[in-house]
Structure formats: structure tokens, C-alpha cells
Amino acid sequence: MTDRHDFDLLVIGGGSAGVRCARMAAQRGAKVALVEAAALGGTCVNVGCIPKKLYSYAAGYGEGFVESAGYGWEGPPPSFNWDKLKQARAAEIRRLNGVYGNLLKAAGVTVIEGWAKLDGPHHVVVDKKRHSARHIVLATGGMPHVPDVAGREHAITSEQMFDLAPFPKRLAVVGGGYIACEMASIFHALGAEVTLLQRGGALLAGFDGEVRRFIASEMGKAGIEIKLNWAVEGITRHADGSFCVTSDSHGSICEADVVLYATGRKPLTAGLGLEEVGVKLDAQGAVVVDGDYRSSVQSVYAIGDISSSKQLTPVALAEAMALVDTLFGDGKRKVDYEYIPTAVFTHPNIGTVGRTEEQARSDFDREDIEIYRADFRSLRHTLSGSQERCFVKLVVQKSSDRVLGLHMVGPDAGEIVQGFAVAMRAGATKALFDTTIGVHPTLAEEFVTLREPAVDD
Numbered sequence: 001m002t003d004r005h006d007f008d009l010l011v012i013g014g015g016s017a018g019v020r021c022a023r024m025a026a027q028r029g030a031k032v033a034l035v036e037a038a039a040l041g042g043t044c045v046n047v048g049c050i051p052k053k054l055y056s057y058a059a060g061y062g063e064g065f066v067e068s069a070g071y072g073w074e075g076p077p078p079s080f081n082w083d084k085l086k087q088a089r090a091a092e093i094r095r096l097n098g099v100y101g102n103l104l105k106a107a108g109v110t111v112i113e114g115w116a117k118l119d120g121p122h123h124v125v126v127d128k129k130r131h132s133a134r135h136i137v138l139a140t141g142g143m144p145h146v147p148d149v150a151g152r153e154h155a156i157t158s159e160q161m162f163d164l165a166p167f168p169k170r171l172a173v174v175g176g177g178y179i180a181c182e183m184a185s186i187f188h189a190l191g192a193e194v195t196l197l198q199r200g201g202a203l204l205a206g207f208d209g210e211v212r213r214f215i216a217s218e219m220g221k222a223g224i225e226i227k228l229n230w231a232v233e234g235i236t237r238h239a240d241g242s243f244c245v246t247s248d249s250h251g252s253i254c255e256a257d258v259v260l261y262a263t264g265r266k267p268l269t270a271g272l273g274l275e276e277v278g279v280k281l282d283a284q285g286a287v288v289v290d291g292d293y294r295s296s297v298q299s300v301y302a303i304g305d306i307s308s309s310k311q312l313t314p315v316a317l318a319e320a321m322a323l324v325d326t327l328f329g330d331g332k333r334k335v336d337y338e339y340i341p342t343a344v345f346t347h348p349n350i351g352t353v354g355r356t357e358e359q360a361r362s363d364f365d366r367e368d369i370e371i372y373r374a375d376f377r378s379l380r381h382t383l384s385g386s387q388e389r390c391f392v393k394l395v396v397q398k399s400s401d402r403v404l405g406l407h408m409v410g411p412d413a414g415e416i417v418q419g420f421a422v423a424m425r426a427g428a429t430k431a432l433f434d435t436t437i438g439v440h441p442t443l444a445e446e447f448v449t450l451r452e453p454a455v456d457d
């Protein structure tokens with residue numbers, strides 16, 4: 001397929017978006033190269049979704065051991081071996097790195113190791129070697145953003161959390177987004193004393209208001225200290241290596257062995273030569289793309305976290321497949337950004353799809369929105385001794401009867417909302433929910449047995 005170029009397609013970044021894009025394009029007969037500066041698999045595989053979920057499982061076993069007493073299990077409490085978990089995780093990640101390498105090799109993709117920099121609309125330089133390609137795809141993802149506070153050098157980011165040594169006795173987590181909340185939950189359940197320091201008045205901006213309050217209460221009940229409206233002034237290091245985080249708003253302090261900053265991520269665009277070539281960025285530093293992921297430079301495209309407003313692995317994968325279809329197929333595949341389901345792996349989990357109550361009331365006539373909700377103790381916890389509660393909520397448009405939003409806090413919420421997302425994309429109405437037979441006894445059946453709308457409070 002190549003004309004005067006070395007490659008039909010050169011992808012910069014071997015994360016979720018880049019690997020999928022390179023592999024699919026090669027499978028369609030294109031001559032493809034992929035450049036990766038670190039380990040194949042990118043954020044998700046190496047320092048994101050996968051290690052985090054493995055640690056969330058580890059944390060769940062700890063909670064399960066405690067709860068099992070209510071079910072008759074007896075014996076001394078087991079101890080937790082952090083080094084063993086780290087080694088097992090590292091081995092699994094190495095295995096996945098190998099799987100990604102093999103997939104690319106099998107598809108015929110040329111993998112180039114090193115840092116890639118644009119050197120013109122059709123050229124990329126890696127280790128002083130210049131490669132040309134008809135199309136170039138930027139899939140360099142994002143990186144944690146730590147604001148400029150005094151003592152910033154003492155803070156670590158989510159990328160260092162998986163290999164901490166030793167396991168922290170006291171962990172301060174700065175931030176209130178999903179990564180902050182997940183890390184707080186996981187490390188708390190693994191045995192750390194966790195304090196969550198959040199500048200704003202609530203956790204998880206962008207999620208449904210009731211979900212935000214409910215999860216904060218559950219995390220607090222579990223033993224995580226949540227300090228809201230707590231802006232960090234600075235971090236100082238004690239002689240013993242521990243840290244003191246000070247607040248400018250309260251005069252209060254938080255002592256910790258590790259300070260994690262999880263205050264958001266920024267697209268990774270620095271050092272790529274984008275400005276020189278004329279690739280435009282928006283105010284947030286993301287590459288500006290059109291509906292076909294094309295940047296302001298005709299031959300340069302961007303997919304995944306570097307340009308997407310939804311920074312999730314399945315979205316990065318979907319964008320990659322749509323782009324390959326545009327460049328090497330019939331162009332029919334498009335990404336539908338509505339009703340993207342998502343989970344937060346706090347303990348308990350959050351699962352959500354569609355509009356929050358706040359979004360629904362602002363997008364439609366406020367009075368046309370009806371809320372159905374339930375807050376209950378699950379069957380499992382009737383014997384476990386845990387005080388954990390579940391929350392389910394449906395946001396419904398009265399006039400159309402359409403279910404606009406579905407939210408849940410409870411075990412396996414992510415697994416549960418995945419199926420509902422299909423129904424909601426198909427336009428499921430509340431009447432359809434009501435006539436669907438539940439699976440008993442489960443948590444998910446609550447969604448099809450919510451009969452009375454909430455009387456607005």
C-alpha cells in the first residue's frame with residue numbers, strides 16, 4: 001500500500017489506543033510501525049486499570065476474611081504479604097507486555113523502541129533515525145499532573161503506588177477524583193491508615209450528586225478519614241522520612257508516610273514536536289481533532305487520552321478502531337460517546353451509565369425528570385457483620401419514559417452496569433425495566449423493582 005513513504009501508518013505510543021490502531025491497520029494490509037518509549041500496553045496495563053484492579057481484588061480478600069466470621073469461618077486472621085502481591089502483579093504485567101508484543105508481531109507491525117518526535121507532517125525521528133509515513137497517529141496518552149505546591153517533590157503519583165516500599169502505615173491521598181478514591185479504598189482495605197484530602201466540598205466531580213455523597217459516607221464508615229474543603233498548602237519532610245501535609249484553609253495538618261497526589265491527568269504532548277509541525281492544542285493541552293480524529297495537520301491524527309474527552313481504555317480502543325476504519329476501511333464505524341458506562345473501583349464499587357440527575361435536569365425540563373432510588377443493606381451483609389449499604393438510582397424522563405441515567409454503589413457495580421448500558425443505548429424505557437423479570441436474590445434486581453418515584457426533597 002505504501003507509495004513514497006516507509007510506512008502507510010506510523011503510530012506513536014503503544015498503549016491501549018496505539019496498539020489497537022497499529023494491529024488493526026496491519027491486519028487490513030497496511031504497512032505499519034509503532035514507536036513506544038516504555039513498556040507496551042501503556043498506562044492501562046502497566047500503571048492503570050490492570051494493576052489497580054488486581055490490587056482491588058487483593059483488598060477485597062482482606063475484607064472477605066473479616067466478613068467470613070459471620071458465616072462461620074474461624075481461625076487466626078491471615079497476614080498480608082505486600083511484597084508477594086507486588087511480585088505477582090509484576091509477573092502478570094510482564095506477561096501482558098509479552099502478549100502485546102506478540103500480537104503486534106503476529107500482525108506484522110514493526111515495533112520501534114524509543115522516544116518519537118514529529119519532524120514534519122509525514123516524518124518522525126526516533127533515536128536520530130528518520131521514518132516517513134503517509135499517516136501519523138499520536139497515541140501518547142496522558143500523565144499525572146501535580147500542581148505547584150511547596151514540597152511537591154515529596155509527593156508521588158499513582159504511577160509509583162504499585163511498587164511502594166515499604167507498605168505505607170499512613171497514606172495521605174490528595175485529590176477527590178476516581179483515582180484518588182480508588183487508591184484510598186484499596187490501600188485502606190490492604191491495611192493502611194488513609195486520609196483523603198480534597199480541596200472541594202465533595203468527592204468525584206461529574207458523578208451523580210447522591211452517588212458522591214453515598215460513597216463518601218461508605219468510605220468514611222469503612223474507616224477512611226475524608227477531609228473536604230482541605231486545600232494543601234505544602235508538604236514538609238521529617239527527619240525520620242515521614243511527611244507533614246499542611247492546609248492553608250484550616251491550619252490543620254496531616255501526618256503520613258506516603259503522600260499520593262491524584263489531582264488529575266494531562267495529555268502527554270510535550271517533547272513531541274507538535275508546535276513546530278503546527279498541531280493545535282486546546283486550552284487543556286489536548287490535541288484538537290475533528291470527527292475523524294484528524295488534527296490541524298492533514299496527515300496527523302490523535303486518539304486516546306491525548307485528545308479524548310473521555311479518558312477510558314474502552315474509549316481509546318473504540319477510537320482506534322474507528323480511525324482504522326476511516327483510513328483503511330469503509331469509514332462506517334463511529335464512536336458513540338453517549339451512554340458510556342464506567343466504574344469506580346472504590347470499596348464498594350460505583351457503576352454508572354448515562355446522565356446524572358443534575359445533567360438530566362439541566363438538559364431537559366427539570367419537572368420532566370423523575371427519580372427512582374433505593375438504599376439498602378445487601379443480603380450478603382445480613383450475616384457478614386459489615387454495615388456497608390448499597391444504593392441504586394434511575395433517572396427517568398417522564399414524557400418519553402426513557403431511562404436517562406442509571407447509577408449504583410455496591411459490590412460488582414461495574415459488572416452490573418455493563419449489561420444495562422446495552423439496554424439504555426437501545427432506548428430502554430422505565431416500563432421496559434418494570435416488565436423485566438429480576439434475577440433473585442441479587443443486587444441488580446433492584447433496578448427492575450423500583451416502583452415508586454422519589455418524592456422530591
Ligand SMILES: Cc1cc2nc3c(=O)[nH]c(=O)nc-3n(C[C@H](O)[C@H](O)[C@H](O)COP(=O)(O)OP(=O)(O)OC[C@H]3O[C@@H](n4cnc5c(N)ncnc54)[C@H](O)[C@@H]3O)c2cc1C
Pocket residue numbers: 012013014015016017018035036037038039040041042043044045047048049050052114115116117139140141142158179268271272303304305306311312313314316
Ligand atoms: C491509575 C489509573 C487507573 C485507571 N483505571 C482505569 C479503569 O479502571 N478503566 C479505564 O477504562 N481506564 C482507566 N484508566 C485510564 C486508562 O488507563 C487510559 O484511558 C488509557 O490507558 C489511555 O490509553 P492511551 O493509549 O490513550 O494512552 P496510554 O495507555 O497512556 O499509552 C500511551 C503510550 O505512549 C507512550 N509514549 C508517550 N510519548 C511517547 C513518545 N514520544 N514516543 C514513544 N512513545 C511514547 C507511553 O510510554 C505510553 O506507553 C486509568 C488510568 C490510571 C492512571
